[in-house]
Amino acid sequence: MSSRLFAASEVVIADVKRELADYLSGRPEIVFAILYGSAAEGRPFHDVDVAVYVDESQWVGQDRYAYIFMLADALAQCIPYPVDVRLIKDAPLPFRYNISRGQPIFARDPAALADFLSRTSLSSIEDDMRAVLDCLQLG
Template sequence: MLLNVFYLIIFLLLWIRDRNKAYSMNIDNIKKKVYRLSREEKQQIMAYLANFMENRKEVVFAYVHGSFNEDIPLHDIDVGVYVSGIKKEEASSYALEFSFMLGNTLKIRTDVRVMNFAPVSFAFHVVQGRLISEQDENARVQFVENIVRRYLDIKPLIHKNIREAFAA
């Protein structure tokens, strides 16, 4: 009898936890802050980011990409960094720490991604952004050449898959 009560309590606690988790994960409940920045504000942020990256010796090069580079409202600042000597299993925690530091300083949500292990299509998108820091030009040029070549190799497959997906 006592064991059945114990299992019932555990079941109820797990059910309540999962129910609360499902509610908090509901996309309708997520409100993203929208920022409308002037050109001057964006230039100040770019200068800060460039200075910040230059002082991080492990950052070989960095790009700002996404909506920050356009004259539209934005939800965050997207930054791609190439980091020397980083292991794949360290990349996520490094990016989260970097995002947290920059976000707290700038008071704008900042999404940092380590490009060393990024998918080709994502890295191609990033290098079309604005270069904000470069410690090693040769390393950056090699990375960009490699990404562009690999992207152009898979681009026909991407387009074919998109056509097939939307033809059905």
């Protein structure tokens, strides 16, 4: 993460999303990508947070961390900001929920994106309900 703090208008963020989508659409392993975090929310940011859902059959044998760093470096060449990339499949539910509140950048498979968004919302609601029931049972 950069120590520098950036600010960008909605128009600039829309341009950033377009540039990222142009690059990501050329990567056959990427099923969909979401811009999340401060930049997506219109707040000052240290880096642009991008979550990607990857078809792992397209990149068998690659080291996950090497892939993340390679993709972050490639995306940072497309836009004037540092980029932080996360793999959606590796993310725990609270983090997936945070990602799901972001802005889709690119979807090779819109049904997979819709499935991710709906499953994440339902799982989050189920977790919240479980926590409430646990509290009620303790009381």
